[in-house]
Amino acid sequence: MYQPIQLSYDFSSFTSALSERTLKNHYEGHYLRYVNQLNQLLISQNFSFNYEPSLLYRNIDAFPIAIRDGILFQTGGVLNHELYFQSITPTKIEVPEPLKSKLTEKYGGIGEFEDRLFSLAAELPGSGYTFLAVNNNNDLILLNLANQDSPYMYGMIPILAFDVWEHSYYLDYLNHRAGYLEKMIPFLNYQHMNRLYEQVLKKHKTI
Numbered sequence: 001m002y003q004p005i006q007l008s009y010d011f012s013s014f015t016s017a018l019s020e021r022t023l024k025n026h027y028e029g030h031y032l033r034y035v036n037q038l039n040q041l042l043i044s045q046n047f048s049f050n051y052e053p054s055l056l057y058r059n060i061d062a063f064p065i066a067i068r069d070g071i072l073f074q075t076g077g078v079l080n081h082e083l084y085f086q087s088i089t090p091t092k093i094e095v096p097e098p099l100k101s102k103l104t105e106k107y108g109g110i111g112e113f114e115d116r117l118f119s120l121a122a123e124l125p126g127s128g129y130t131f132l133a134v135n136n137n138n139d140l141i142l143l144n145l146a147n148q149d150s151p152y153m154y155g156m157i158p159i160l161a162f163d164v165w166e167h168s169y170y171l172d173y174l175n176h177r178a179g180y181l182e183k184m185i186p187f188l189n190y191q192h193m194n195r196l197y198e199q200v201l202k203k204h205k206t207i
């Protein structure tokens with residue numbers, strides 16, 4: 001079975017922006033449920049768990065059509081939440097290279113990138129995530145996807161996920177998503193984002 005990730009910080013690490021209650025409920029109440037539901041669905045198909053969840057996207061045809069949507073939804077619920085929890089950190093560091101240069105080239109600077117992320121996340125209709133993903137040309141793409149959809153569905157590799165489902169912020173901000181974004185975007189984990197970016201470049205054999 002797939003095992004949930006452990007967080008590298010406490011639920012109380014962002015209390016200036018997000019309460020312990022919100023983060024704990026998000027991880028235990030939402031994320032762990034997706035892990036459990038994905039495992040249950042796959043067990044029902046005698047799946048051998050012989051590859052990682054992101055590969056379910058390209059192998060989805062191996063499952064009966066009636067449960068493919070369910071598997072894709074739960075897989076997104078697992079992977080998107082994992083990336084979201086890894087996309088925030090209470091430890092502030094300088095944006096590392098090569099990501100810093102790429103973000104500056106693409107968006108004009110780190111502040112400008114964060115402004116674009118804020119605007120896009122603020123305008124996402126309903127529930128979903130704002131992602132930063134890398135496409136086959138190693139270009140960075142900021143995009144919104146609904147519900148638990150994933151950039152993997154479109155051949156891109158996500159390196160940042162920002163959860164804007166109401167359960168991410170409602171206990172603290174009610175329906176004021178912009179307040180949540182304003183407070184949480186300063187906690188972006190550029191180190192993790194850079195690590196994933198480098199992995200994609202290596203995979204595409206450009207470094």
Ligand SMILES: [Fe+2]
Nearest residue numbers: 030163165168
């Ligand atoms: Fe969530």
